[in-house]
Amino acid sequence: MAKPGLDGHDRGAKIIARALRDAGMEVIYTGLRQTPEMIVNAALQEDVQVIGLSILSGAHNAIVPRVLELLREKDMMDVMLIVGGIIPDEDAEALKKQGVAAVFQPGASLDAIVTFIRSGVPVS
């Protein structure tokens, strides 16, 4: 669970991290102001199956493609990338075409997020 870019609004990211833990998943929360490089490196080191990005700042069209590019470079295409935050519908569609597995906009339920991850990720 990562907060990329300068955005410091972490209420949602922290709630989701906690909800995923309560649902039995192992969660690493990166904290604030992470660059795409820092996030992908952490994901690689921790050998995660899913990366969640929380972006409310409007910077998603700069940040997300960079994360996808790094995942490709590091041969981490099996890692599921999900994004949440203030992402307009057209941008969400475009991000999904680029390889984002799901975009969760405001009002998305914790249940929906947990279910989505569970359905797409094999339990190790």
Added chain:
Amino acid sequence: MKTAERQFTTISGVPVEPVYGPEHLRDVDPLRDIGSPGEFPYTRGIHRDMYRGKLWTMRQFSGFATPEETNRRYHYLLAQGQTGLSVAFDLPTLMGYDAGHPLSEGEVGKCGASVCSLEDMEILFRGIPLGDVTVSMTINSPASILWAMYLAVAEQQGVDWKRLSGTLQNDILKEYIAQKEYIFPPRPSMRLVTDTIEFGAHHTPRFNPISISGYHIREAGSTAVQELAFTLRDGIEYVDWALERGLAIDDFAPRLSFFFNAHSDFFEEIAKYRAARKIWAYVMRDRYGAASERSMKLRFHAQTAGCSLTWQQPYNNVVRTALQAMAAVLGGAQSLHTNSLDEAYALPSEQAVTIALRTQQVLAYESGVANAADPLGGSYLLEKLTLDTEAAANDYIGRIDRMGGMISAIEAGFPQSEIASASYRYQTEVESGERTIVGVNRFQSDDQPIDLLQVDETSAQHQEQKLAALKQRRSQAAVTKALDALKRAAEGIENTMPYLLDAVRSYATLGEICDALRGVFGTYQETTHL
């Protein structure tokens, strides 16, 4: 859920009885425990005539893309009847980075106006007479730098600083607690804040150098009592530092201002504002020995709750905002921002912000709520809730006192973990359906798309080009000299404001000035509390 099983609580979880009567106020002495508007402890308002004397300032928080475009929006809002300006800066500016810095990529102009230098501040206020228009600036870590730019623009306009009226948010403690827009560690940051309070006391008697804020604490998910208690305890911390600096309480306390959220639970909010005034009046008089009434009167700006507005069925947000605004007015706010219906989507479009402003105007001129001071005073429910809120907030304030103060509490993670727990509890209530959010977990329907304000990467390009041209025009020698002097002052104990003024006048950029200070103060890394 059957009525008998349901818990009726405020949105913060405070139980509410089916009805309130005189028995709830049995031990209450109205004169001692509540008071009158304009009289200590100001529970009922800081002025006897409240809005009859002067309406609250209609002050829409605003800013996007470039200073040029933001200036146009300011002229529009003033023409539509707004009575004060409020500046929103973008994330790079808030975090002390220029456009073009690697960390600014994708962020320039997206959450507010990009201001990289004095030149941008000049553009921002083009055609706006700073001697006549009050200006609030929402900026925290680099607040003293942006304030220096504002003072320099006033200077250019030929306006005496003693005439300047406005507010600088400049509340760094709540950044560590909630908003997370910190740059430097707590103690150097408190030094910068104290520098502005001291400078303001001597040079800008009509300007509020700080807006001690609960809004962001509430947006992060706190309860109403936590919002109130952490805000006032932050205030106490600032007062202690100013007194330590050698200022006399009545020399600066009159210009401390506050900023609260106007959230959805109507009576809880009104009780919160009334309790805030009462607690602060006693703190000033009894804890600090303030003699001036002006020190004891808590003045506040309110903003309706952004976190309560929904992505689903955005037109419902107009209703939410109207109710929240009414609570703020019935609670005696001096200044008010109303959110726009597109809050969950983007920065306000022109149409959306116009409706938000009209909401305040309808309240002010059509609803009658401004005709009498504290019109709900005497309500059994409200008076009981005010007293309970006061007691609960004082309890928290005492706990933080015993922890050694707010900085110690922050280092221990106390307010942060209280907020995280409250926000998680609230979310589980929403997820389970225990708490209804209309359009989200109940009464869903399909949405029509709405027109949104778009900010694209041309703002970043524009700002970068301007910076390049600026760096060609200015005297690099003057910039270097100013930054060196600033660094020496920062390393010592002098007030940094004169050095910041010299730096901005030399057209050193925000990023350059912040880098100079980062070199001296270091940067802050938080420990996460889920």
